[in-house]
Amino acid sequence: MGPVRDPLFFISARVMAEEPLQTVDAEALDEPRLIEDAGAAQRIGRIAAPALRDLGLRLVRVKISAASGATVQVMAERSDGTMTIDDCERASEALSPVFDAEDIMTQAYRLELSSPGIDRPLVRRSDFERAVGHEAKIEMATPVDGRKRFRGRIEAVAPDSAGATVRLVVVADDKSETAFDLPVAAMGDARLVLTDDLIRAALRREKAALKEAKRRPGAAPPAKAKADPKRKAAARGAAKPHGPDEGDTHGR
Structure with a gap:
């Protein structure tokens, strides 16, 4: 039996959009990281990156911690720096079988997918x-x-x-x-570093991105009020740990 995971999906304040932006910049997706992780995190990142690339996402960083026994945090984003709840769910579903096949950990672990956040790591x-x-x-x-x-x-x-x-x-x-x-x-x-100026700049970028999304032909308007509350709860990490016989491999 492989490791037991309870994927968590996090919303970093004012960074993850509810509505996906459709533009995919292939050149930006392939931009190399100049600051890479080390050790096991580096190995996991090299396994994760191609699977994320197929989803139109790029890897930001991987962090392994002892939280809840063991936690593998994968931070990713679109080429424009955004990350949606749907992106996190798709990424978890894509990475889980890949991580199983590669046997990335020798113990049970939680898999966390998240956006970089406002006070983000700088790697490219x-x-x-x-x-x-x-x-x-x-x-x-x-x-x-x-x-x-x-x-x-x-x-x-x-x-x-x-x-x-x-x-x-x-x-x-x-x-x-x-x-x-x-x-x-x-x-x-x-x-x-999280500062007032950085928060204001993030809000301006988010506003501009949503405005641009509305202008695209066939783009649906943002519908935050209509989002499924159960999905929002899961995105904030409300899912509880489960054992080998509880829930499926994606924590549902």
Whole structure:
């Protein structure tokens, strides 16, 4: 008997749209991650990425934690950065048999599918380009000027032979500013910091995306009020753990 999973679907505030956007940018889907996971998470990510690609999704990151015994979190998105409840459900149904066949874990585990969220990880060059002007936390795998941890404003992103270099402006306690050029290939982790400006920018993008969806021929208008409350509950992680004889492989 393979591992027992209880997939959970999470809605990251103001990021996951109720109505799917139909545009699929193949080039954006194939944009490589410049910051990859390590160890078992890297192996699982390489298994998951092709299955997600077939659904019009791209992998953001994989995280393995000890929550609820063991949890495998797969973070994904569309090429435009959105992620719907339906996307999470489809991704779980597609990944479950693939993970079974590859025997990704030696113990029972929960499978979680989620969007990147507003304070998202930055893993691709386009992630950093969209984050220009916003604050980020960056941890380097290789020290720069004798330090590994940085927090500051992303000022610019320049292409280089290894992918990209990010100019990060760090403000000291005395309000003085220092700019650091950080190669993305040497980063171990990078993530946006949740600020009021970032939330306002996310709201503007969501509003523009919904407006664009309405303009598309044959596009159905967003219908948040008509969403199935049971699906919303499941999306927020309301499903309870179950044993080998409870529910099907997708937690229903």
